[in-house]
Amino acid sequence: MGRLSGGDPSLLRRINSAVVLHALRGEPAVSLTELVQTTGLSRPTVEGVIEGLAESGLVVEAPQEPADARKQGRPARRFRFHAEAGHLLGVEIGARQIRALLSDLSGRVLGSLTHDVADALPAEERLERVRGTVAELLRKAGVARSTLWAVGVGSPGIVETDGAVRLSTALPGWTGLPLGERLRRSFRCPVLVENDANAAAVAEHWKGAAVGTDDVVFVLAGLSPGAGSLIGGRLHRGFGGAAGEIGALHLLGREARPERLLSTTGTPLHPLDESAVAEVFALARSGDVQAREAFDRFLQRLVHDVAALVQAIDPELVVIGGWAAGLDGVLEPLRTELARYCLRPPEVALSALGHEAVATGALRLALDHVEEQLFAVARTSLLGR
């Protein structure tokens, strides 16, 4: 105990700054008196901290409220967190599109941009497209690259903690690519790379179908499905970053390859051909027998994959995302089947973020990184020492 309050004044300053920023966060404007009350710090300490935060651009004085102006005497100065002091990016690097979201330090989205790309695009050209999309987004939003504090990236495959892609079958040249390192050359801020389904899980928890639910499995349903899980509100990456990589599970059942599952002609569908898939879904709804059979095969596969995840992890909620089109027809049969095969069936919901999920989750990861720097202080635990 003594060490914290006596030994390290810079740590104490950091803690006090974090406490004051925490009290300012989410409030439109707070007076010094209110800060003294909510933080338990002395008035001189609060004044010193506010001064330091204002110098670094993180706090600005808020305009006076009309009510204050009418009062007698000098109105109290009020301060707010200066969320515009910096910016964040959330980027999806997908097989068929590059999507970028720009936000301020509070996570408020200021702009977004999506560009379609060919799924056969080589890695270097794909990276070039990412850089181009980001540059265009920054230019359109009038935001200087130097104000970026962190960049989050979501992409298919197993991603190492340093942002290298260990394995990715969806994007050409992606396996072995030091994606984080490559992108860090374009930005002077931290770049955080995450598996796309993991990022989407984070996004649904932040502002989608899983708000308020801390134990969630997000299934990026597709011809080759992937999944991301939150356990106790925290992303579960797995020991090697491969948690939720369920794409090969069906091979064990000696069943048809997924591209054949949804085919009504016997010719496999293209693994990423969403429009062909949407067509099959629509045909199935209209009563076409072959399409209905294809849909049922797809559903059976999805049930199997989701049931495996549910039985292993036992989440409160499963969120189904991926193809936006036609997925609402999947929900009810999935619920019914899971109730048959899972001892404790979870709730099942559709993604609320759709195509925005991966980029939104990537943005949230960048925001988490910045908030950890701004608001977190060392946690003390006697057990752990």
Next chain:
Amino acid sequence: MGRLSGGDPSLLRRINSAVVLHALRGEPAVSLTELVQTTGLSRPTVEGVIEGLAESGLVVEAPQEPADARKQGRPARRFRFHAEAGHLLGVEIGARQIRALLSDLSGRVLGSLTHDVADALPAEERLERVRGTVAELLRKAGVARSTLWAVGVGSPGIVETDGAVRLSTALPGWTGLPLGERLRRSFRCPVLVENDANAAAVAEHWKGAAVGTDDVVFVLAGLSPGAGSLIGGRLHRGFGGAAGEIGALHLLGREARPERLLSTTGTPLHPLDESAVAEVFALARSGDVQAREAFDRFLQRLVHDVAALVQAIDPELVVIGGWAAGLDGVLEPLRTELARYCLRPPEVALSALGHEAVATGALRLALDHVEEQLFAVARTSLLGR
């Protein structure tokens, strides 16, 4: 910060007690001077804490070492944690056996007892057998029931946090049984109930095949398999306590029921008949064709179940437990198959604890509970407030 050191003297006393106990733990004997050095507390504080701990029986004076006696002057008094001040139980309530382990407060096992029971035994009689086994163990060890500090219990099924069995297909009358509440009537100390595979996972991490490995899946391989997982060193129970309940997964594959899998005659094996299973394993090793085919069917099922767990969770290590006999023949083919179907194959090892795993894990859970009371202090986190 100020609140901790100034506001609550009883909390400060508790913290100081925890710090001193922590310093004593695992050491044969520690002097006051050494305690002052390792804890950073003042000598009067350490003396006061030691006095209080001695009064409550948790600390005793250690006998003088011969080396001290030879020195001139009064030898330094030395103290040790009095692990014999209390006792813990770890109990497995299985389909075919009741097993109980007794330990002191350091987790050192003082005795164990196992009784076979019929798998058809009704719930009330099974509970009576548990009480009888524990009474016999305590009597043989010469330990008074009043010295029990905590009891851990491992049993098949989905177990609620209050110790009620939500669902169990293995034991008659188990589903819906308020197992924790019923056992608490027999003990005046906390009773912690856990799923058997979960308990076994904890045991292998404590003193088995998973020592030093924090991301582990333990598979209780049987005709109806279950699994327990540690994620980051902590037991993953799932939102509803059903994580790892993979027994129904194979139904989705429309494959044979597990009792038929290992049968060489077409007549299903009894789900719990270990000796019949061991016989099939032995026959398969000796080259019997039908037994070999049955073994291969069993292996394929096991691979599928384990692959599902691995793909969902991505552990560093999978520990295979359950039937002790014949399982070493499973290990190599399991490794080979997992390498084919998992993007990041884990290490695979056999259980080091065998039949002791569940009771050992139950004991560890009781020990965790007591250690949390003795050594833990409130963790502070500004983020969380």
